[in-house]
Amino acid sequence: MVNNSMDALVILGATAGGKTALAIAAARHFDGEIISADSRQVYRGMDLGSGKDLAEYAEIPYHLIDIAEAGSEYNLFQFQRDCYAAIKAIHQRRRLPLICGGTGLYLDAVLKGYHLVEVPLNQQLREQVSTLSDEQLRRKLLEIKPQQHNRTDLVERERLLRAYEIALGEARAEPIDPFVWQPLVFGLKWPREMLRRRIRERLNQRLEQGMIAEVENLQAAGVSWEQLEFYGLEYRYIAHYLQGKLRRNEMVQQLANAIGQFAKRQETFFRRMEKHGTRINWLNAQNDPFAQLCRMVEQYRISL
Template sequence: MYNLIVILGPTASGKTALAAHLARALDGEIISADSRQVYRRMDLGTGKDYADYVVEGQRIPAHLIDIREPGYKYNVYEFQNDFFQVFDDLQKRGKWAILCGGTGLYIEAVLQQYKMIHVPANPALREALKDKPLSELEEILSTFRILHNSTDTDTHKRAVRAIEIETYYQSHPEIEVQLPEIRPLLIGVDIDRELRREKITRRLQQRLEEGLVAEVEALLAEGLSAEDLIYYGLEYKFVTQYVTGRLSYDEMVAQLNTAIHQFAKRQMTWFRGMERRGIAINWVDVSQPVNERVEKILGLL
């Protein structure tokens, strides 16, 4: 019998709304699997669509959103710990846990129960890698047996940290971690590539109109450095470059739009890789009405 439902899919696929409707039907709660929505006041850039959590006038409880201050470097080790704390609480309260998000490594860290501990900084390794281009760092990451989160290494600092983590694990094979048993049902949101591209472009324009640039300016004004924000990639990387005069507005929009499309493609590559690694994903068509998709999922339970 299942004790966890996972809703995954690329950015702009509508997975949050589906998870919320499913939670409403099951009296469940959502656990976010998004590496950037953990940060407070980083709302438009991380795609916190709060309205999606309201179904039939009722707000669906959601966990692991707005739990860290901007500038903090949240990681998969912390996510795994935080997830299992929430999961245990939901189990005790008799609530369905619905893990929803697009950060493939976070999801797989739960499903595969990766052995994870806090990995300390390795100054010598950082020094050796500091001048290598991002493409070379990604090539180094591809040589590791342990999977890394390629969807979240679009900046130099993140790639170096990923190498640091993988290097530590390879040199400490004795690590053992005991985690609760999970029996997951995985649901993937299948969205046509052209529709996905259209939604990404439209959503980016909407977020710019809603104040994405002002959000970045406010974060800089409260003391975050440009490099702190660029670390988070995608919206924060390109908008920060615009705000600090490194890109024109049109360059920022064009480059960011392209980067989000590439990000969505990498997400799908990760999910297909999960299937190749033996993780069964039941795909539902985003073009179907949400109530039909919910009924299909309920039929699988």
């Protein structure tokens, strides 16, 4: 391990930014294991659409990839629990955990130590609030938990109900000891136009590799069109194409634009994390980010 006072590395950034390649290089250099912080890579069979790139890992151990069935729910509570467990197990092997991903909410939950509890579905509660409008339910949620990290929880009825259930469960739960760790956080930064070009190139590559067939196979295996919509942009737009709602050229163009907009939202989320106290060491992605990371780690070690 690098140093007992820096017990993990975190590598974050927008989609198509090269996070996986950097994490693999760092894992080889620092004798590490990689923990994925991606809300879709947990699902089996969702490979090209989620950008797993498993062949790149070679001998590097990885965690929180392919641990849930497509069509099931894997939530923030489960990720935080599983991520902390993976960190502890890697430390026991005297290796360095490297958390790598672009799902901002997952990253923030483990870096800030969100107070999360496992909350089962509460049918009685749902019946009690069934007559409330979305706006009334939204107000009740915000009274309990004013800071909502995921804005879609305030828009879609089912997510709003679930967020309200969880907020009540968390408010009633006994406090727990926080997970204490000292990660060093890095971010990959690209010029906007270059990142958009990388997004389009990667999209074309994955379409050539069979991403449309991947979505067809998931649907044939029982994952509904509605569930595919929930699993993100690639699955949503390809599902629309397969249902005849979009022509192929329309699907590719709209999907590329949507991924570009998503990348902007990721960057906005990371800036918000910084405003709320997370220190992110930004790396120039065009200028050997691995060398930059190694220099910063060495400087950090010297300063201890």
